[in-house]
């Protein structure tokens with residue numbers, strides 16, 4: 001492993017990847033933390049009520065339990081295990097396993113495939129060319145734009161904001177079509193392989209310009225809407241964001257981002273800012289994501305006309321341990337792999353959705369149920385990557 | 392403020408395509424119908440005896456020297472129609488164990504480019520008001536009961552729609568959540584494009600688009 005060593009708890013703590021504790025500059029073996037249990041509260045007049053696992057109000061299946069004496073919510077538990085998938089990857093070739101890895105969270109397939117491919121490349125000592133590296137940054141930033149648009153669209157829905165909801169839906173679909181023309185698939189599936197990635201940047205500059213202008217107009221409109229702001233401000237406030245990663249942490253004024261401190265991707269030529277906010281509430285998360293959309297569009301424009309991928313063939317039959325970390329739309333995404341003769345022997349993954357769930361739960365305390373959807377959507381948690389295990 | 396959004400809506404004008412009454416304006420290549428011959432190492436056995444099997448394909452590109460994507464979006468199979476649903480159809484989505492992409496492509500049919508509402512296609516939050524259940528993802532232990540309950544709660548007549556390779560055939564990840572005999576409509580793709588989803592649902596109520 002070029003960038004990580006076992007036994008070193010150095011840098012910022014990111015979270016657990018199974019039995020590996022991930023720090024920005026090192027890895028430590030050992031289980032961590034605990035999951036909260038639901039306990040009996042009938043004696044103090046409080047009741048648990050369950051929402052889900054399948055309800056049309058949510059994009060994915062998830063079980064949510066609220067403890068409440070009537071109106072205010074005193075405790076919240078999220079159970080991502082209802083749709084837990086056991087994905088068979090061990091014993092497969094590193095290329096075949098990639099077909100599964102990019103379907104862990106299909107909406108963030110670029111992040112998962114790039115983090116996984118980078119970990120395998122680290123294990124096998126494969127050096128990627130400059131074209132592959134810049135293509136991957138373009139993919140990650142396009143994915144970030146679409147993901148944040150999706151979150152903001154879903155924030156408009158419970159507010160009953162039909163026009164901005166449709167307008168952001170329109171922009172999001174425009175982005176999906178651009179992703180399709182750039183990468184050959186609307187979700188980047190099979191756009192990455194071990195050692196290489198290529199994009200077609202033909203429509204990239206004009207379309208990103210137009211998408212940015214359209215989004216800026218909707219964003220300005222939302223900022224002037226008192227009803228929208230009222231639903232988000234002070235909703236789901238996190239005090240210090242200590243246990244958060246990604247945009248939710250940056251909304252608590254923590255300037256942490258794998259693009260700044262991960263050696264796996266080189267963003268040095270990308271020239272971007274990392275927006276932060278102070279309030280730590282749903283509004284702050286909305287504002288940070290909106291700022292990131294504009295930053296990501298500018299990164300894409302800065303590097304879109306970079307070098308072309310060289311189409312080199314790589315030998316994937318080697319052995320070794322590798323690790324990599326990228327900034328996915330929801331925060332640090334980490335992979336560890338152990339490869340023997342091109343076969344995946346072991347794998348661990350840390351997803352930002354899993355890391356951020358407990359802070360979401362804590363932020364519901366004192367809220368009422370009608371606040372729930374806004375708060376939940378503002379975190380951007382994906383159950384598909386939280387409820388998954390490898391076999 | 393409400394007048395702001397009203398005028399914003401007007402300013403944008405009409406963005407909805409005429410599809411499925413006219414060809415799609417921006418069909419993706421993947422997924423779309425594949426045509427060709429040869430190739431034997433498909434990871435999902437989607438090429439059997441030289442024929443492409445749409446519901447198993449995950450569009451991984453490995454066969455593209457021999458099989459080419461055509462852009463044709465009609466990769467679905469409607470086995471039973473309910474004409475009574477021509478007036479309106481309410482869909483209940485059930486995520487049995489998806490990666491999330493089938494979910495967002497399904498949501499996209501309500502975006503302005505497709506605007507499923509103009510075809511009187513709606514989403515409902517409860518199976519009790521649903522004419523069709525749209526199942527996405529592979530079989531998982533934890534969602535089995537929710538799936539059975541939702542199916543039982545739906546009034547007759549009801550359609551069962553499998554959306555995406557996982558739901559129809561298990562795709563590359565696992566097993567399909569229901570026996571294929573249970574499906575009235577099977578929509579191929581990983582994930583299926585919004586065009587394919589929209590046309591499949593429209594045809595499930597017997598619309599021939601003539």
Ligand code: SF4
Nearest residue numbers: 433448449451452454
């Ligand atoms: S594109 Fe489809 S048919 Fe071709 S190899 Fe991949 S899964 Fe098989």
Ligand code: SF4
Nearest residue numbers: 490493555556557581
């Ligand atoms: S069919 Fe493909 S896109 Fe749909 S849930 Fe399965 S893996 Fe995801």
